[in-house]
Amino acid sequence: MATEVPDPHQLHAALQTAVLKCSERCLYQAAKWAAEALTSMPSLVPQNDTPLPQSYLHPTSSDEKEAILQAGELPTYLLSKSYFDVHEYDRSSAVLANCKSSKSRFLHLYAQYIAGEKRRDEESEMILGPLDTAATQNREVQSILSHLEAVFTEKGDDINEDDSWLLYLYGIVLLKQKNEDEARASFIKSVNLYPYNWSAWLELGSTLGNLGDLNNILQSLPNNIMTNIFVLYSNQELYQTSDPVHAQLADLQTIFPTSAFLKTQRALLYYHAREFDEAEAIFDSIVKEDPHRLDCLDHYSNILYVME
Amino acid sequence: MATEVPDPHQLHAALQTAVLKCSERCLYQAAKWAAEALTSMPSLVPQNDTPLPQSYLHPTSSDEKEAILQAGELPTYLLSKSYFDVHEYDRSSAVLANCKSSKSRFLHLYAQYIAGEKRRDEESEMILGPLDTAATQNREVQSILSHLEAVFTEKGDDINEDDSWLLYLYGIVLLKQKNEDEARASFIKSVNLYPYNWSAWLELGSTLGNLGDLNNILQSLPNNIMTNIFVLYSNQELYQTSDPVHAQLADLQTIFPTSAFLKTQRALLYYHAREFDEAEAIFDSIVKEDPHRLDCLDHYSNILYVME
Numbered sequence: 001m002a003t004e005v006p007d008p009h010q011l012h013a014a015l016q017t018a019v020l021k022c023s024e025r026c027l028y029q030a031a032k033w034a035a036e037a038l039t040s041m042p043s044l045v046p047q048n049d050t051p052l053p054q055s056y057l058h059p060t061s062s063d064e065k066e067a068i069l070q071a072g073e074l075p076t077y078l079l080s081k082s083y084f085d086v087h088e089y090d091r092s093s094a095v096l097a098n099c100k101s102s103k104s105r106f107l108h109l110y111a112q113y114i115a116g117e118k119r120r121d122e123e124s125e126m127i128l129g130p131l132d133t134a135a136t137q138n139r140e141v142q143s144i145l146s147h148l149e150a151v152f153t154e155k156g157d158d159i160n161e162d163d164s165w166l167l168y169l170y171g172i173v174l175l176k177q178k179n180e181d182e183a184r185a186s187f188i189k190s191v192n193l194y195p196y197n198w199s200a201w202l203e204l205g206s207t208l209g210n211l212g213d214l215n216n217i218l219q220s221l222p223n224n225i226m227t228n229i230f231v232l233y234s235n236q237e238l239y240q241t242s243d244p245v246h247a248q249l250a251d252l253q254t255i256f257p258t259s260a261f262l263k264t265q266r267a268l269l270y271y272h273a274r275e276f277d278e279a280e281a282i283f284d285s286i287v288k289e290d291p292h293r294l295d296c297l298d299h300y301s302n303i304l305y306v307m308e
Numbered sequence: 309m310a311t312e313v314p315d316p317h318q319l320h321a322a323l324q325t326a327v328l329k330c331s332e333r334c335l336y337q338a339a340k341w342a343a344e345a346l347t348s349m350p351s352l353v354p355q356n357d358t359p360l361p362q363s364y365l366h367p368t369s370s371d372e373k374e375a376i377l378q379a380g381e382l383p384t385y386l387l388s389k390s391y392f393d394v395h396e397y398d399r400s401s402a403v404l405a406n407c408k409s410s411k412s413r414f415l416h417l418y419a420q421y422i423a424g425e426k427r428r429d430e431e432s433e434m435i436l437g438p439l440d441t442a443a444t445q446n447r448e449v450q451s452i453l454s455h456l457e458a459v460f461t462e463k464g465d466d467i468n469e470d471d472s473w474l475l476y477l478y479g480i481v482l483l484k485q486k487n488e489d490e491a492r493a494s495f496i497k498s499v500n501l502y503p504y505n506w507s508a509w510l511e512l513g514s515t516l517g518n519l520g521d522l523n524n525i526l527q528s529l530p531n532n533i534m535t536n537i538f539v540l541y542s543n544q545e546l547y548q549t550s551d552p553v554h555a556q557l558a559d560l561q562t563i564f565p566t567s568a569f570l571k572t573q574r575a576l577l578y579y580h581a582r583e584f585d586e587a588e589a590i591f592d593s594i595v596k597e598d599p600h601r602l603d604c605l606d607h608y609s610n611i612l613y614v615m616e
Contacts, residue, residue: 019386023393032390038383075346078327082340085331091600292399 040259116140164194326504348567424448472502
C-alpha cells in the first residue's frame with residue numbers, strides 16, 4: 001500500500017481537531033497520540049492572514065440535527081466532563097442520562113464504563129480476600145451493551161461520524177464479552193466514520209492474531225493516512241521486518257519527520273530482527289530528544305541488557 | 309452589599325466560558341464549580357436563532373498580541389495539555405518551556421507545580437523511611453516564584469485577564485512560603501482581572517482569619533456577582549449566621565435557584581447556629597436530588613450523629 005501524501009494543511013487541521021475531539025471526550029491517550037503526530041509535522045506557513053485557524057473553534061458536528069442537540073445540551077455536557085475530570089465517574093454518567101445527542105450518549109456510557117473498571121480494579125486488589133478466586137469483571141458491561149444496541153437499532157443505517165465514538169465503545173464492551181468478531185467489525189465501522197481516534201485503531205489491532213487477520217480486513221479500511229500508520233504499526237507488532245515495511249515507514253517519516261512514535265516503530269523493527277546496534281542507536285536518540293518520554297522504554301532496557 | 313442582578317444571558321455565557329477556560333488550563337475543580345453554577349440557573353430562551361452560542365467557540369484572548377501568540381503555540385499547547393491529562397506533569401511542563409503567551413506560561417508553571425506536589429506526596433508516604441523526620445516540601449516552588457517574578461517585571465503594569473491565571477499561581481506559591489500578605493494581594497489582583505476562577509476565590513478565602521480581614525479587602529474586590537458569592541461563602545466560613553447573611557443568600561438563590569452549592573451554604577449556616585433540624589432537612593433534600601454528591605457530606609454525617 002503506497003502512502004498517498006495528504007495536503008499538509010488539511011492533515012494539520014484534521015489532527016488538531018482530533019486532539020480537541022478526543023480530549024473533549026476524555027479519551028486522553030488518543031488525544032495524546034494525535035497531539036504527538038501533530039507536533040511531529042514540519043511547521044506550516046499559514047495559508048491566509050487570519051491569525052486564528054478555523055479548527056481553533058470547539059469542534060462541533062457537521063450534522064445539523066446533532067449540532068442543535070449538542071448546543072442545547074452543552075451546559076450539561078460541560079458539567080459531566082468536569083465531573084469526569086475530577087474522577088467522579090458515576091456522577092459524570094448520571095447527569096447525562098436523559099441527553100439525546102450522540103456526543104452526550106457517548107460520555108454517558110463511557111463514564112459508566114470507567115466507573116465499572118474502577119470498581120473492578122478495587123475488587124481485584126483484595127488479594128487473598130473473599131473475592132480473590134472469583135474472576136472480577138466490569139459489572140457495567142451488560143448494561144452498556146444493551147443501551148448501545150438500543151441506540152443502533154433506533155438509528156438503523158442513519159449513522160455518521162458522531163456515532164464513531166459509540167461504535168468504538170461498542171467494540172470495547174464486545175471484547176470484554178470475548179466476542180472478537182463483532183468487536184473487530186465495530187472498530188472497522190468506527191475508524192471508517194472517523195479515522196483519527198487512535199484508540200479505536202489500537203483496539204482493532206488487538207483483535208489481529210496474525211498476518212492473515214490483517215490481510216483479511218485491509219479492503220475494509222478507509223482511504224486515509226491513518227490506515228497507512230495502522231498497517232505499518234500492525235506489521236511491526238506482527239514481527240514483519242521486511243524491506244517493504246521499512247520503505248512504508250520511510251514514506252510516513254517524510255510526512256512526520258520528527259515523530260518519536262515512528263522512530264520507535266523503526267527501532268522495534270530492528271529489535272525484532274535482532275539488529276540490536278541499530279535499535280539501540282535509535283532509542284538512544286529518542287531519549288536524548290525527549291528525556292521525559294517513557295513509551296516503549298521497556299524494550300530499550302531489554303536491548304541494553306542483551307548487548308551487555 | 310446588595311446583589312445586583314446581572315443579565316442572565318451574559319452570566320450564562322460568562323460561566324460557560326469559565327468552564328472551558330478552567331478546563332483548558334486543567335483547573336478541574338474550578339471548572340466543576342463553574343459548571344455547577346451554570347446548570348443551577350433557570351433555562352434560558354435563546355436570544356437569537358443561531359443554534360450555537362458564541363461561547364461554544366474555544367475561548368481565545370481579547371488581547372490581539374496574546375491571541376496571535378496563542379494561535380502560533382496551539383499545537384504545542386494541545387500537546388502539553390494532553391500530557392497533563394494523562395498525568396505526565398514534568399513532560400507537560402517541559403514542552404512549553406520556550407512558549408511566550410500568558411496561557412502557555414501558566415500551564416508550563418502549573419504543570420511544574422503539580423509535578424512538585426506529586427513528588428512531595430510520594431516522599432511524604434515513606435513513613436518511618438529516611439525522610440520521615442524532614443518536613444517534605446514542594447521543591448519546585450522557588451523556581452516557579454523566580455520565573456513568575458521575572459514575567460511580572462517584564463510586563464510591568466501591562467497586565468490583563470490572561471495574566472490573572474499567573475497571579476493565581478503566584479499567590480499559591482507565596483502561600484507555600486508563608487507569605488500570606490503578598491499572596492492575598494495576588495489573589496485580589498487575579499479575581500479583579502478575571503472573576504470566574506473559583507479556585508482563586510477559595511485561596512483568597514483561606515487567607516482570611518476573621519471578619520476584620522474580610523472587611524479590610526471588601527473595597528478591593530471587583531463589582532461582580534462572584535464577589536457576592538465569595539462574601540456570602542466567607543461569612544458562612546467565619547460563622548456569621550445573622551439575618552442579613554441569610555437575606556444575601558436568598559438574593560443569590562433567585563439567580564441560581566437549583567444550586568446545591570448555595571443550598572449547602574444555607575445548611576451550614578443553620579449548622580453553625582446549632583439549628584440542626586433545619587440543617588438536616590436541607591442536606592436530606594440535597595442527597596435526594598443528587599445521590600452522587602459527596603461535597604460537605606462530612607457535616608451532614610456530624611449532624612445526624614449529634615441528633616441521634
